[in-house]
Amino acid sequence: xxxxxxxxxxxxxxxxxxxxxxxxxxxxxxxxxxxxxxxxxxxxxxxxxxxxxxxxxxxxxxxxxxxxxxxxxxxxxxxxxxxxxxxxxxxxxxxxxxxxxxxxxxxxxxxxxxxxxxxxxxxxxxxxxxxxxxxxxxxxxxxxxxxxxxxxxxxxxxxxxxxxxxxxxxxxxxxxxxxxxxxxxxxxxxxxxxxxxxxxxxxxxxxxxxxxxxxxxxxxxxxxxxxxxxxxxxxxxxxxxxxxxxxxxxxxxxxxxxxxxxxxxxxxxxxxxxxxxxxx
Amino acid sequence: xxxxxxxxxxxxxxxxxxxxxxxxxxxxxxxxxxxxxxxxxxxxxxxxxxxxxxxxxxxxxxxxxxxxxxxxxxxxxxxxxxxxxxxxxxxxxxxxxxxxxxxxxxxxxxxxxxxxxxxxxxxxxxxxxxxxxxxxxxxxxxxxxxxxxxxxxxxxxxxxxxxxxxxxxxxxxxxxxxxxxxxxxxxxxxxxxxxxxxxxxxxxxxxxxxxxxxxxxxxxxxxxxxxxxxxxxxxxxxxxxxxxxxxxxxxxxxxxxxxxxxxxxxxxxxxxxxxxxxxxxxxxxxxxxxxxxxxxxxxxxxxxxxxxxxxxxxxxxxxxxxxxxxxxxxxxxxxxxxxxxxxxxxxxxxxxxxxxxxxxxxxxxxxxxxxxxxxxxxxxxxxxxxxxxxxxxxxxxxxxxxxxxxxxxxxxxxxxxxxxxxxxxxxxxxxxxxxxxxxx
Ligand code: HEM
Numbered sequence: 001x002x003x004x005x006x007x008x009x010x011x012x013x014x015x016x017x018x019x020x021x022x023x024x025x026x027x028x029x030x031x032x033x034x035x036x037x038x039x040x041x042x043x044x045x046x047x048x049x050x051x052x053x054x055x056x057x058x059x060x061x062x063x064x065x066x067x068x069x070x071x072x073x074x075x076x077x078x079x080x081x082x083x084x085x086x087x088x089x090x091x092x093x094x095x096x097x098x099x100x101x102x103x104x105x106x107x108x109x110x111x112x113x114x115x116x117x118x119x120x121x122x123x124x125x126x127x128x129x130x131x132x133x134x135x136x137x138x139x140x141x142x143x144x145x146x147x148x149x150x151x152x153x154x155x156x157x158x159x160x161x162x163x164x165x166x167x168x169x170x171x172x173x174x175x176x177x178x179x180x181x182x183x184x185x186x187x188x189x190x191x192x193x194x195x196x197x198x199x200x201x202x203x204x205x206x207x208x209x210x211x212x213x214x215x216x217x218x219x220x221x222x223x224x225x226x227x228x229x230x231x232x233x234x235x236x237x238x239x240x241x242x243x244x245x246x247x248x249x250x251x252x253x254x255x256x257x258x259x260x261x262x263x264x265x266x267x268x269x270x271x272x273x274x275x276x277x278x279x280x
Numbered sequence: 281x282x283x284x285x286x287x288x289x290x291x292x293x294x295x296x297x298x299x300x301x302x303x304x305x306x307x308x309x310x311x312x313x314x315x316x317x318x319x320x321x322x323x324x325x326x327x328x329x330x331x332x333x334x335x336x337x338x339x340x341x342x343x344x345x346x347x348x349x350x351x352x353x354x355x356x357x358x359x360x361x362x363x364x365x366x367x368x369x370x371x372x373x374x375x376x377x378x379x380x381x382x383x384x385x386x387x388x389x390x391x392x393x394x395x396x397x398x399x400x401x402x403x404x405x406x407x408x409x410x411x412x413x414x415x416x417x418x419x420x421x422x423x424x425x426x427x428x429x430x431x432x433x434x435x436x437x438x439x440x441x442x443x444x445x446x447x448x449x450x451x452x453x454x455x456x457x458x459x460x461x462x463x464x465x466x467x468x469x470x471x472x473x474x475x476x477x478x479x480x481x482x483x484x485x486x487x488x489x490x491x492x493x494x495x496x497x498x499x500x501x502x503x504x505x506x507x508x509x510x511x512x513x514x515x516x517x518x519x520x521x522x523x524x525x526x527x528x529x530x531x532x533x534x535x536x537x538x539x540x541x542x543x544x545x546x547x548x549x550x551x552x553x554x555x556x557x558x559x560x561x562x563x564x565x566x567x568x569x570x571x572x573x574x575x576x577x578x579x580x581x582x583x584x585x586x587x588x589x590x591x592x593x594x595x596x597x598x599x600x601x602x603x604x605x606x607x608x609x610x611x612x613x614x615x616x617x618x619x620x621x622x623x624x625x626x627x628x629x630x631x632x633x634x635x636x637x638x639x640x641x642x643x644x645x646x647x648x649x650x651x652x653x654x655x656x657x658x659x660x661x662x663x664x665x666x667x668x669x670x671x672x673x674x675x676x677x678x679x680x681x682x683x684x685x686x687x688x689x690x691x692x693x694x695x696x697x698x699x700x701x702x703x704x705x706x707x708x709x710x711x712x713x714x715x716x717x718x719x720x
Contacts, residue, residue: 006670015588021657023585088367153556157554161553243366247544258540262536266533269526273526277694
């Protein structure tokens with residue numbers, strides 16, 4: 001009895017699926033897959049090699065400092081970094097007084113000690129990077145109705161994070177003629193910029209790194225657009241996961257110990273079982 | 281328990297003797313996972329995965345309790361509190377990665393454990409109850425993992441919660457109110473997050489309780505084995521300790537190496553980047569996908585694209601998704617073959633390797649792919665096979681197939697001979713379901 005019911009239930013699901021399949025297949029055969037501008041013109045991130053890549057990766061502190069400088073002088077006008085505290089900058093190799101000075105260069109929200117009114121005050125190392133806009137409405141008003149996202153986690157929140165940011169910064173170009181011809185509606189609207197690395201091809205951020213020498217690096221590195229883009233991407237990889245280096249450094253001794261213990265466990269297993277296995 | 285030749289606990293130290301009289305806890309352990317539990321001598325590595333699953337559960341509980349000391353279940357701060365764990369709590373990053381990847385490891389282990397049960401028909405008499413409790417554990421695990429994934433309150437947390445609770449709205453009449461009741465609002469918000477946290481903390485302990493029942497039920501007939509031939513004599517078994525404690529120790533080592541390699545070198549590989557974006561009810565992600573371990577069931581859900589017999593497509597998908605797991609409850613009665621092990625079942629084996637396994641692989645793949653062609657058509661074919669396999673093929677194949685000859689006993693299988701086999705009235709090729717001699 002249970003088997004008859006079971007076969008009937010099986011037929012019920014089977015026929016329902018076959019019906020869905022047939023309708024789907026006929027539609028697909030007739031209409032095919034609609035081609036979209038995103039599908040035809042979106043590009044995957046370019047390769048970016050950072051010192052922190054790979055199982056032995058370590059941050060290149062010199063590069064992180066340069067990247068931080070780009071963030072501070074360019075990106076921080078529009079993007080916050082709210083999960084990063086100034087004190088963490090010591091990990092980039094800055095000294096305590098340097099960190100104090102950097103923090104003091106940012107205005108963070110505070111209260112007037114006499115009136116209790118909301119004001120701003122210079123930052124201290126325990127503060128976090130402040131948001132550049134008071135709220136989302138202000139952010140939209142200043143940025144062509146788009147909100148510049150906080151960058152603390154941007155490299156973890158996108159596939160291929162570091163490479164993605166680098167590609168985005170260096171990927172601005174004129175929309176290809178083929179795109180304008182095939183998908184006129186995909187042409188960038190006012191205040192939008194064409195960038196094939198952005199998922200829907202047009203974004204509201206004007207190219208932030210436009211000309212070589214936009215920042216002046218203290219270590220003498222030539223500040224080409226290419227170089228600045230790499231450096232700020234490296235910095236944002238650090239900002240996304242400051243513990244990345246420690247994680248990889250912890251991994252090796254852990255794996256080493258486990259390997260040793262597992263070999264011992266294997267030998268113990270073999271010797272305990274020696275007389276129970278077939279002797280052939 | 282189980283077999284008459286099981287060793288008896290004999291405490292030698294006076295303290296242990298005293299304890300054994302007052303509260304025989306050491307005796308319980310001795311009989312459950314010590315020298316007092318005789319186990320077939322021929323288990324292969326697939327039999328390691330139950331112990332590994334138990335380890336994963338403890339790992340999740342320990343790392344989870346530590347995370348809960350720093351996490352704040354409030355929609356305003358939940359996301360920031362997980363980032364606080366990652367950046368500011370000492371070794372917090374390790375705890376969070378250990379917990380998130382621990383959930384994945386748990387599912388890998390449990391899927392292999394279930395696969396073992398399906399291939400060696402461990403669900404058959406006299407082990408039906410072990411299997412049924414296992415399915416309950418799996419359902420509880422899915423609920424726990426789903427609610428856990430909501431806690432960091434990222435984009436996938438929010439939209440996952442919305443889509444999955446939205447499934448209930450497919451139920452006629454009561455659907456919409458039911459969804460609102462489950463969420464404590466019209467969309468996931470603080471009320472939902474709070475109750476999910478509460479239940480996410482509770483359910484692992486419920487799972488631990490069902491695991492105890494699962495093992496209790498196991499100890500009545502004892503473990504099955506790769507031949508599927510029941511234990512006949514003491515020669516067929518070895519004491520759990522030291523034989524299987526040693527083997528499980530080695531298995532645990534291999535597991536930990538793989539787990540730690542992911543944890544320390546690719547901790548985000550199994551997650552979705554969108555969950556590092558704070559939840560935003562105003563912005564729908566391009567592709568809403570659950571965690572990888574739900575993909576086969578998600579593929580089945582989305583395979584139903586047409587209304588059928590006046591049942592709306594969405595409701596069909598929901599029914600089928602639940603049915604795809606609920607059929608496991610009926611397996612002990614759908615598979616009527618008296619032979620357990622797939623090794624001795626030529627026809628069953630063909631459908632298993634060339635039907636069920638490819639269908640599962642396709643469902644896994646399509647569940648994570650966008651809902652467009654050809655993935656929808658592929659999931660429809662694979663889902664069709666999935667249901668046909670359990671509901672139609674298995675009952676028929678098990679009735680018509682001629683099994684290969686079985687070894688007389690486990691000992692004969694291992695050593696090539698068993699002196700008892702000559703004395704036996706006849707080498708019966710097909711085992712009747714002979715429960716182990718019950719003596720307790
Ligand atoms: C069956 C066992 C369990 C499973 C399968 C499981 C699964 C999960 C998953 C998938 C997440 C989301 C991970 C992330 O993205 O970070 C999570 C988060 C969490 N779990 Fe569990 N969990 C289990 C047991 C527990 C236990 C026993 C506790 C506490 C008593 C716990 C506490 C937490 C907390 C506080 C979070 C949120 C913190 C975070 O997102 O990192 N879990 N769990």
